[in-house]
Amino acid sequence: MIISMKKGATQQEIEHVCQRIREFGYKVHSIQGEERVVIGAVGIGDVTACLESLEAAPGVESAVRISSPYKFVSREFKPESSRIRVNGAEIGGNEFVVMAGPCSVENERQILTAAEGVARAGAKILRGGAFKPRTSPYDFQGLELEGLKLLAKARQATGLAIVTEIMSDGDVELVAEYADILQVGARNMQNFALLKTLGKCPRPILLKRGMSSTVKELLMSAEYITAHGNANIILCERGIRTFETATRNTCDITAVAVLHELTHLPVILDPSHATGKRSLVPALARAAVAIGSDGLIVEVHPEPEKALSDGAQSLSIPEFAALMADLNLYLELWKASRPAAAFA
Ligand code: PEP
Ligand code: MN
Secondary structure (H helix, E strand, O other), rough: OOEEEOOOOOOOHHHHHHHHHHHHEEEEEEEEEEOEEEEEEEEOOHHHHHHHHHHHOOOOOEOOOOOOOOOEEEOOOOOOOEEEOOEEEEEOOOOOEEEEEEEOOHHHHHHHHHHHHHHHHHOOOOOEOOOOOOOOOOOOOOOOOOHHHHHHHHHHHHHEEEEEEOOOOOHHHHHHHHEEEEEEOOHOOOOOHHHHHOOOOOOEEEEOOOOOOOHHHHHHHHHHHHHHOOOEEEEEEEEOOOOOOOOOOOOOOHHHHHHHHHEEEOOEEEEEHOOOOHHHHHHHHHHEEEEEEEEEEEEEEHHHHHHHOOOHOOEEEHHHHHHHHHHHHHHHHHHHHHOOOOOO
């Protein structure tokens, strides 16, 4: 059950509702939205009696039963699309937001050159990993705090917002100090300690799909973050593991449309990790636009052949600029086909 409180409901009214929920044998999850408090009641109990009682309680706007296992993030709960505002950009509305930058922050010159290049081409958000989840312990692990400071410098120089990966719940406060969006990578999609801590984080979260995770598991991970208090989540399809070896991963492009049906959260696509190959990135980026993705996250490096990670899938700055120019044509149709709900 989800109980939406009226705007301006008092603390006493909220506490009374929570107490009634517990009396019916349910556990309480409450989240403070921008405008109103929303309370989730989870567990086993007499749903009908509980709903009836709560509907009549003072301060309650509505009490509804949600049948899907993910509640707060489901479209059943919130039919209109959510928009996530970051530094003047709005993801999930009538703007196609592109995040771009290198896989890893490597040095000042590299990140500043990348930031200026992607900003000039029309990206709104700069990506760059400071904490890197690498398969081998002998590979470049990221500049950590030094990387975060360089990202902050790049933001100051260009005005771009910053998205960077968070790998451990112990680093949330530190990364949130520097980043505008915290990225949960594929490898950590089910790091539940991290997801719970991110529920308390005041920044939006970019949640990437695990490489062997189903759409439902992705939504359950988003539900973790929301159930712990943070409803500002952007989902990302980045390809999944299959028997196919021609590409690094297999992009489940349909997941974008499936997610748009199942959740109100914005969905973006990562054509870089989905393909692993620079030459395939533009085609998949066009497909993302056609299927109604809310944006992209693309790896771009000033000198891809010298990149310390993911060089093979990184676009050069001119290649990225060409991609952005090419996408403009497709974005006319994207705008015309935006579901009315997104403009509500
Ligand atoms: C990345 O964005 O550089 C990254 C590691 O992505 P993923 O978690 O999707 O593999
Ligand atoms: Mn990468």
